[in-house]
Amino acid sequence: MKKTLLFCLFLAVHTLFAQVEQVNVFLGSSGDHGQLSPGASSAFHQLSILPLTNPTTHTGYEFLAKEIRGFTHNRMEGVGCQGAGGLILIQPYLGSGKQIPVLHKKTEDAGPGFYDVETTEGIAAQIVSFQDYGREVFSFPGGAKGFYLDFSHTFNSAFVDNHFERQGDRLVGAVRAKTTCHVGTYTIYYALEVPLASEWRIEGNKIWVTLPEDTEEAEVNIAFSAVDSPSALARLERNMPISYLELRNAVQQDWNQWLGAIEVQGDPALKHMFYSLFYRTLQSPYRITEIDGSYRATDGQIRKSETPRLHGWAVWDNYKTQLPLLELAYPAFYQQVASSLSDLYRYGKYDFAGPTEPANSVRTEHAAVVLLDARRKGYDIHLDAIRDSLIRDTARFDFAKPDKALEAAYDMWAMDQLFEGKDPIYKERAQSYKAVWNKEFKDLSKRDVDRMSARNMYQGTIRQYRWNVPFDVKGLVELAGGQQAFTEQLDDFYDNYYFNRANEPDLQSFTLYNATTTPWRYQEWVHRLALDTVVQYYFNDNSRGIGAHIDRIYKNEPKAFVRTMDDDAGAMSGWWVLSAIGLHQPLIGEPIYYLSVPFFDEVRLANNGKPFYIKRNGAEGERYIEQILLNGKDLGRVWISRQEIARGGTLEIKTSKDPTPYGAEQPFITSLH
Numbered sequence: 001m002k003k004t005l006l007f008c009l010f011l012a013v014h015t016l017f018a019q020v021e022q023v024n025v026f027l028g029s030s031g032d033h034g035q036l037s038p039g040a041s042s043a044f045h046q047l048s049i050l051p052l053t054n055p056t057t058h059t060g061y062e063f064l065a066k067e068i069r070g071f072t073h074n075r076m077e078g079v080g081c082q083g084a085g086g087l088i089l090i091q092p093y094l095g096s097g098k099q100i101p102v103l104h105k106k107t108e109d110a111g112p113g114f115y116d117v118e119t120t121e122g123i124a125a126q127i128v129s130f131q132d133y134g135r136e137v138f139s140f141p142g143g144a145k146g147f148y149l150d151f152s153h154t155f156n157s158a159f160v161d162n163h164f165e166r167q168g169d170r171l172v173g174a175v176r177a178k179t180t181c182h183v184g185t186y187t188i189y190y191a192l193e194v195p196l197a198s199e200w201r202i203e204g205n206k207i208w209v210t211l212p213e214d215t216e217e218a219e220v221n222i223a224f225s226a227v228d229s230p231s232a233l234a235r236l237e238r239n240m241p242i243s244y245l246e247l248r249n250a251v252q253q254d255w256n257q258w259l260g261a262i263e264v265q266g267d268p269a270l271k272h273m274f275y276s277l278f279y280r281t282l283q284s285p286y287r288i289t290e291i292d293g294s295y296r297a298t299d300g301q302i303r304k305s306e307t308p309r310l311h312g313w314a315v316w317d318n319y320k321t322q323l324p325l326l327e328l329a330y331p332a333f334y335q336q337v338a339s340s341l342s343d344l345y346r347y348g349k350y351d352f353a354g355p356t357e358p359a360n361s362v363r364t365e366h367a368a369v370v371l372l373d374a375r376r377k378g379y380d381i382h383l384d385a386i387r388d389s390l391i392r393d394t395a396r397f398d399f400a401k402p403d404k405a406l407e408a409a410y411d412m413w414a415m416d417q418l419f420e421g422k423d424p425i426y427k428e429r430a431q432s433y434k435a436v437w438n439k440e441f442k443d444l445s446k447r448d449v450d451r452m453s454a455r456n457m458y459q460g461t462i463r464q465y466r467w468n469v470p471f472d473v474k475g476l477v478e479l480a481g482g483q484q485a486f487t488e489q490l491d492d493f494y495d496n497y498y499f500n501r502a503n504e505p506d507l508q509s510f511t512l513y514n515a516t517t518t519p520w521r522y523q524e525w526v527h528r529l530a531l532d533t534v535v536q537y538y539f540n541d542n543s544r545g546i547g548a549h550i551d552r553i554y555k556n557e558p559k560a561f562v563r564t565m566d567d568d569a570g571a572m573s574g575w576w577v578l579s580a581i582g583l584h585q586p587l588i589g590e591p592i593y594y595l596s597v598p599f600f601d602e603v604r605l606a607n608n609g610k611p612f613y614i615k616r617n618g619a620e621g622e623r624y625i626e627q628i629l630l631n632g633k634d635l636g637r638v639w640i641s642r643q644e645i646a647r648g649g650t651l652e653i654k655t656s657k658d659p660t661p662y663g664a665e666q667p668f669i670t671s672l673h
Contacts, residue, residue, distance in 0.1 A: 019259035020252050022275035025110045028078070030063035030558030034567045035078045036280060037061045038110040040129040042251055043258045044310065046188065046286040046359055047132045047224045048075050048085070050115060052153075054102070058083030058566075060155055063558040068103040068119065071127070071136065072153065073222060074188065076180055076360045077283045078567025079314060080540065084180035084360050086155035087188060090220060091148045092123050092138045097208045100148045112259075112279060113251030126244065130251040132224040132287075133239040137217060145211050147194060147220065151175055152205040160185055162205050169197045170236075171207070172229050180362045184353025187296075189225040191233040193240070194218070226288035226311070226358040227296050258282050261329040262581065266600035266616075270580070273556045274600075278577050281322045281570035285310035285340065286359045298348035300356035310340040314362040314569035319370050320508055321574035324585045327377060328645070331608040338374035338381050341367050345386035349393060362569065365407070368393070369414040372589040377642050383418065390415065399432070402440040403457040403465045403505070409433035413471040413672070414589050431672060433469055437479055441466035444489075450498065452544055459540065460505035463498045467509040470587045474671035477515055487516035494525060500538035501529065501553050502565040507575060511586040511594055515669045519638070520624055520659035526596040527623045530554060530579040540564035581605075582614055582653065583640075587670050591642035594668070597623050597655050610648030618655025625663070626656040638663035 028034025037059035039050035052072050053065035059075045060083065070091035076084045091100055103119040110116065118124040122141035127134065138147075151162040154177045164173025170193045179186050196218045199210035211218050221240060225231035239247070259282075264274050289295040289308040297303050298311075315323070327334040344364060348354055353361045368390060371381045394415060397408035409430045416426035440455065441462055448454040449462040457465060467490075469476045480486040490512055493499060499506055510529065513522035528534065536549040541564055549562050554576050567573055578584050582598035585591070603614040618626070628635040629652040630644065640651065 018256075019275055020112050020256050022272050023112050023255075023259070023279045024272060024276040024556050025112065025279070026063055026558050027276045027556055028280070028558065028560040028567060029057070029059075029061060031057065032564050033559040034561040034565060034572070035059060035080070035083070036560075036567055037075060037077060038115060039075060040110070040113055040115040040127045040134065041283065042113060042129055042131045042254060043282040044285065044287050045129075045132045046074050046226070046312070047129050047134050047222070048077075048283075049073055049127045049129050049134050049136065050075070051105070051117060052086065052089060053105075056155075058155070060086050066105050068105055068117070070148070070150070070153070071125070073134065074224075074360065075155070076312065076362070076569065077280065078569055078571075078573075079180050079317075079362055080566045080568070081156070081181035083155040084158060084178075086153060086158075087175055087177055088190065088192070088222070089150040089153035090136070091150075092125070092140070092145070093148055094121060094123070094141070094143060094145050096144055097146050097148060097210070111252075112255035114248055128244060128248045128251060130239070130247050130254070133235055133247075134222045135239075135244055135247055136220040136222070137244055138220070139217050140211075140215060142213070144213055145215060147209040147211070147218075149192075149207040149209065150205065151207070154178075156182070158182060166200065166202070169194055170233075172233050174229055177360075179353040179357055179360050181352065184350065184357050184361065185355050186353070186357035186360050187226075189227065189229045189232045191223045191229065191236040193221045193236060195221070225290065226286070227290050227294050227302060231290045231294075255279075261606045262577075263604040264580070264600040265602040269556070270599050273554065274577065274580050276556055277554070277573040280567055280573035281325055281577060284312040284314070284569050285337070286312040288358045296358040297343060297346075298350075298354055298357060301347070303347075305339070307339045308336050309343060310336055311357065311359040312361050312569075313341075313364050313367075314571070315341075315367050315370060316363045316365040317504055317568035318571035318574060319366050319588055320504065320585075321572075321578060322570040323370055324373070324588060325574045325578055327374070328583070328605060331646075334374070335379050338371065338379040341370055341374075342382045342386055345389035345393065346382075349389070351396060366411060366588075368411055368418065369589050372414045372418050373591065375418070376589065377591050390418070399436075401456050401458075402436060402462070403460060403468070405436040406433050406465060406468045409436075409469070410471055417589060427672070430471065433472070434475065434479060437466065437469070437476075442479065450544060452538060458505075459503050460500060461498070461538070461544075463493060464500050464506040464509075464538075467493075467506055467512055470508060470511075471589070471670055472672040473512060473515045473669050474673070476512075483515070483517055487518060490516055491518075491521075494521075497535040497537055497548070501534065501536055502538060502540050502562045504568065504571055507571075508584070508586060511584055514586070514594055514638070514667060518659070519664055519667065520661075522594060523596045523624050524659075526579050526584070530576055531599070536562050540566060586668075590670065592668050593640050593642070593645075595625070595628060595638045595640060595651075595653065597625060597653055605645070607645065607648055610646065612645050612648050613650040615650060615652045616655060617652055619657065622655035622657045624656040624659050626654040626660055627662060628653055636663065637666035637668070639668040
């Protein structure tokens with residue numbers, strides 16, 4: 001009776017929050033189709049609790065797998081390099097514990113902040129994670145039982161070391177592991193409690209906790225900190241008096257607050273897709289600040305700030321999509337992002353990761369571009385404090401390979417803009433892309449132009465990387481032979497499926513249609529790539545497949561993305577969400593957005609208390625723009641500024657079933673001149 005009542009209470013709480021109910025946390029959790037998990041987590045917090053299955057994916061979980069070999073407590077969602085995280089393995093067991101049995105998944109349920117599972121062995125778990133505190137409630141059949149804890153467990157053999165002390169029924173300590181791709185090292189401070197423990201057997205980093213044989217239900221409580229162990233212990237003690245139901249209620253409300261920043265109305269299936277992918281963009285970076293304002297910087301030292309700090313970056317992957325989306329959705333929160341990226345230049349910035357990272361991280365290239373973008377959107381990036389470090393960082397820019405030369409030129413453009421053209425060297429280095437482009441990317445008759453990683457490039461082809469000059473599209477058009485030739489080359493690229501939607505190098509290339517003789521094709525390709533069946537030949541194992549992947553890229557199911565397509569900390573999910581609301585920023589560093597027909601009848605951005613509405617006016621399925629009205633007045637163009645959005649109001653997009661020339665007379669095309 002008690003369990004039935006508890007279930008009814010959970011059900012009542014679960015149905016209160018509309019956005020939370022729209023999220024399918026199992027999207028992208030099977031095979032190499034996104035590298036995502038249904039882990040119990042809070043927005044922008046590192047604690048993420050989920051079964052370790054056999055077989056696994058990069059996140060330690062495979063939707064179709066039945067074997068459970070324990071529960072792990074962190075992961076970085078959607079990244080490559082065979083995954084990262086998987087710290088602190090806990091496996092409930094029946095019997096003496098001499099042999100740790102594999103459990104078998106019978107049923108499971110999950111949503112934002114919680115994960116529930118029943119096993120054929122009679123052990124069940126109800127798990128909730130709220131802002132780096134987790135409660136795991138295990139139900140057992142009769143007989144001997146306990147928990148096996150392995151503090152040396154990680155994904156991808158990333159364990160470095162662990163130390164702890166036992167304080168009664170608690171373990172308080174710190175575990176270090178290699179970051180994503182094994183480049184740097186990060187530390188998680190933890191406090192863990194097993195209230196019903198009757199006996200502890202400790203052998204190094206492996207621990208057996210015996211429970212009384214008459215135990216029917218036992219908890220494991222765990223808290224993380226990026227600062228120190230006392231902070232983790234304080235978080236544990238603050239949350240211990242809160243009931244499981246209250247915690248689950250709190251995390252659902254918290255997720256609903258985050259997800260409610262963008263409200264969409266329209267097709268129910270697309271609405272489910274929207275919130276499932278929006279959810280994926282809100283996992284990282286992670287909050288690393290304690291309630292007293294203390295945080296541990298990348299130099300390993302504890303510092304304080306009134307503005308909370310974040311860490312856990314994948315900037316190379318998501319600076320074109322996830323980060324601009326976070327700024328649109330959460331202007332007040334985004335100052336934390338800007339200040340945290342600025343801190344890297346003050347206390348230790350590495351292109352990938354360093355020896356004392358405060359959280360798991362991937363890479364930080366193009367951070368200067370993001371800071372320029374933040375500054376132009378009105379955020380304080382503490383430029384005076386980081387000026388010298390920004391300049392020193394340019395010494396690491398790599399011009400040696402064709403793809404790197406284009407990327408470094410983009411960074412040099414950002415430096416020129418940050419320093420307002422006062423040092424001509426930055427503009428000169430930005431312009432150096434032209435010689436590289438003429439030498440490496442102009443001639444498409446060479447045999448290697450469609451070969452992945454040709455000429456020592458990274459995960460892309462000559463055809464794909466050649467478009468990567470967003471800061472000087474006018475110059476790119478000239479290099480290609482003029483607007484007509486440029487249009488023909490871009491048509492060839494898209495109509496013959498030379499693009500690679502499994503990775504980021506040409507992610508924004510479709511925005512270049514706004515510089516062609518057929519700018520309306522931008523509006524067409526937004527919908528085709530996001531909603532239609534697509535032919536995809538290229539994969540993240542650096543291959544051009546013999547047979548193409550022919551399917552929709554985005555599906556609301558466990559096998560959600562193209563094979564080998566990593567979501568990369570929300571990069572690919574963020575692209576779809578931006579497409580769905582009809583806004584894409586073609587140049588990060590310039591606060592201008594291209595407009596397309598949204599997928600919904602109405603979109604509402606909370607917009608810092610000044611709601612901004614985007615409304616679709618036309619027949620279902622129409623993909624072209626007939627006219628755009630901003631607060632009732634004809635906009636006359638197919639782009640809008642961040643400043644215009646910030647004022648609030650209504651953008652009405654009238655649609656057409658056929659292409660129109662609307663906005664062609666007022667294009668936004670970037671230029672170095």
